Amino acid sequence: MRSRGLFTRSMLVLGLVFLYVPILSMVVFSFNNSRLVTVWDAAHSPTLKWYVALLGNQQILSAAWLSIRIALVSASAAVVLGTLAGMALARYGAFRGRLLLAGMTAAPIVMPEVITGLSLLLLFVATEQLIGWPKGVGAVTITLAHITFCMAYVTVVVQSRLAGFDESLEEAAMDLGARPARVFVRITLPLILPAIASGWLLAFTLSWDDLVITQFVAGPGSSTLPMVIFSKVRFGVTPDVNALATIMVLLVATGIAISTVWMRHRQKLRERDQQLAAAGNL
Amino acid sequence: MLRLTRGAGRRMVAGIPLLWLLLLFLVPFIIVFRISFSEVRLAIPPYTPLFAWHHGTPQLQLHWSAYSFLFTDPLYVSSYLYSLKVAAVSTLFCLALGYPMAYAIARAEASWRSLLLMLIVLPFWTSFLLRVYAWIGLLKNNGVINNVLLYLGVIHHPLALLQTDFAVYIGIVYSYLPFMILPLYANLEKHDATLLEAAADLGARPWRAFLAITLPQSFAGIVAGSLLVFIPAVGEYVIPTLLGRTDQLMIGRVLSDEFFENRDWPVASAVAILVLLLLVVPIMLFQRLERRELEVVK
Numbered sequence: 001m002r003s004r005g006l007f008t009r010s011m012l013v014l015g016l017v018f019l020y021v022p023i024l025s026m027v028v029f030s031f032n033n034s035r036l037v038t039v040w041d042a043a044h045s046p047t048l049k050w051y052v053a054l055l056g057n058q059q060i061l062s063a064a065w066l067s068i069r070i071a072l073v074s075a076s077a078a079v080v081l082g083t084l085a086g087m088a089l090a091r092y093g094a095f096r097g098r099l100l101l102a103g104m105t106a107a108p109i110v111m112p113e114v115i116t117g118l119s120l121l122l123l124f125v126a127t128e129q130l131i132g133w134p135k136g137v138g139a140v141t142i143t144l145a146h147i148t149f150c151m152a153y154v155t156v157v158v159q160s161r162l163a164g165f166d167e168s169l170e171e172a173a174m175d176l177g178a179r180p181a182r183v184f185v186r187i188t189l190p191l192i193l194p195a196i197a198s199g200w201l202l203a204f205t206l207s208w209d210d211l212v213i214t215q216f217v218a219g220p221g222s223s224t225l226p227m228v229i230f231s232k233v234r235f236g237v238t239p240d241v242n243a244l245a246t247i248m249v250l251l252v253a254t255g256i257a258i259s260t261v262w263m264r265h266r267q268k269l270r271e272r273d274q275q276l277a278a279a280g281n282l
Numbered sequence: 283m284l285r286l287t288r289g290a291g292r293r294m295v296a297g298i299p300l301l302w303l304l305l306l307f308l309v310p311f312i313i314v315f316r317i318s319f320s321e322v323r324l325a326i327p328p329y330t331p332l333f334a335w336h337h338g339t340p341q342l343q344l345h346w347s348a349y350s351f352l353f354t355d356p357l358y359v360s361s362y363l364y365s366l367k368v369a370a371v372s373t374l375f376c377l378a379l380g381y382p383m384a385y386a387i388a389r390a391e392a393s394w395r396s397l398l399l400m401l402i403v404l405p406f407w408t409s410f411l412l413r414v415y416a417w418i419g420l421l422k423n424n425g426v427i428n429n430v431l432l433y434l435g436v437i438h439h440p441l442a443l444l445q446t447d448f449a450v451y452i453g454i455v456y457s458y459l460p461f462m463i464l465p466l467y468a469n470l471e472k473h474d475a476t477l478l479e480a481a482a483d484l485g486a487r488p489w490r491a492f493l494a495i496t497l498p499q500s501f502a503g504i505v506a507g508s509l510l511v512f513i514p515a516v517g518e519y520v521i522p523t524l525l526g527r528t529d530q531l532m533i534g535r536v537l538s539d540e541f542f543e544n545r546d547w548p549v550a551s552a553v554a555i556l557v558l559l560l561l562v563v564p565i566m567l568f569q570r571l572e573r574r575e576l577e578v579v580k
Binding site: 014025087103110112156208215229233244245 | 291292294295296298299300302303304306307308309310311313314317327379380382383385386387389398400401402404405407408409410411412413415416417418419420424426429456459509510513514516517518519520523524534537538541547550551554557558561564565568569572573
């Protein structure tokens with residue numbers, strides 16, 4: 001028994017090292033003076049010059065701003081659609097179109113991105129021919145594409161959250177005469193709020209990060225941040241991208257820390273409520 | 283079954299996402315399917331229409347040229363097989379690394395588990411593109427790995443690591459590892475430890491107990507994790523483009539090049555259809571597993 005514990009634990013440590021060494025190397029070399037990126041220039045490092053260069057790079061800044069706007073809209077719309085789909089799948093039992101809905105929300109998660117991207121672009125080309133909309137591809141078509149693949153992830157998150165708790169609370173509210181809309185706002189929504197929040201964050205990250213699908217449905221003048229990064233790194237390493245990566249890692253780490261604290265806080269509140277309820281004080 | 287909303291409300295809750303996905307997920311595939319039976323032409327859009335008007339009556343025009351082209355040119359067949367090989371090998375590596383990791387987390391102290399899981403998921407939240415890019419800096423000729431090995435005297439000439447199959451395997455394992463670990467962990471965490479204890483009491487050696495009890499019980503997790511890695515890996519575009527060989531392309535890159543470089547929409551569509559045909563069985567398997575998983579929780 002002991003020997004296997006040792007083996008799996010060493011593999012765990014090894015795997016974590018494997019996951020974090022590349023990220024750490026980007027962080028370290030973002031402070032490197034040399035253009036050669038991976039050769040440490042001890043005499044002139046650490047330096048912040050790549051960060052300065054990055055903040056002066058208009059192309060990167062405007063691409064980042066476009067990506068943020070697209071991600072905000074996509075994540076918000078995806079959360080609405082994904083929550084509806086998750087509710088229907090988790091609570092409605094058998095209904096017409098259930099299998100279709102279940103299939104179409106699971107498929108985008110594993111579908112190779114080149115196929116999704118190609119098919120969406122061909123759709124936009126076809127609708128432009130047929131009804132004159134959209135007028136060319138750009139931020140709008142990117143957003144529509146992002147909503148579509150992001151909602152699949154939100155659906156899974158919301159659906160598994162709803163599957164995790166039983167329906168007795170909702171049933172009780174219904175028995176007491178609450179209308180469906182009221183039951184949703186007062187009972188269901190608070191229960192699935194953590195899932196909705198993490199679904200939104202997931203959707204934002206996926207939209208912010210997507211390259212392949214975006215490349216298909218983007219047009220001239222609508223280059224998102226991943227597209228700009230990809231065209232830079234395709235032909236080698238560039239030091240200012242390391243600086244960009246470091247900033248993103250920092251932002252993500254901060255975001256995760258904040259959301260962890262918030263979740264813990266909510267969990268504590270809920271436990272307190274449950275204790276109070278159990279004590280009959282509610 | 284609970285009726286959360288009645289009548290019209292209920293139809294809207296299910297209907298709106300259903301309509302959205304029909305329009306932006308299903309219809310696009312039908313269009314891809316239809317264009318794969320066209321021929322290229324110099325026009326906007328650059329393919330022949332499905333119907334041609336012939337003396338006032340519409341005539342269906344189905345062309346097989348895109349498909350026959352794909353099957354006669356060895357370039358396409360080889361990138362198909364190459365993509366399958368790369369995806370399969372990477373999935374195996376991913377499983378070999380991910381299984382023990384998931385096992386160790388599932389057996390760790392409860393207080394450690396959520397921290398360890400967060401460490402597994404955290405890289406996933408940072409940019410996928412940038413994490414793949416990081417490997418260029420590690421793998422290239424004067425990159426970190428070669429420099430360290432040269433410094434230690436293990437090698438005397440830099441190894442060619444970048445633009446190899448090896449680099450693509452690393453990239454895929456690295457990017458998809460969380461997708462392998464999470465379903466495996468969800469499965470392994472539910473196992474009943476008393477079964478292993480009973481086996482030990484009866485004199486089974488640990489590896490034997492593992493083979494007889496843990497491994498078969500975790501089969502669903504293995505399949506789910508492997509599918510989550512294998513299916514997207516077949517069509518992977520970014521990883522082979524940044525880290526992979528230049529003399530042997532994967533099918534995702536071929537599709538993209540046909541579309542953007544050659545502007546041959548019918549051939550690009552036919553490639554997409556053939557990749558889909560190949561993946562239809564694994565995708566359906568994945569959906570069934572996921573449905574079962576969600577229903578078990580219920």
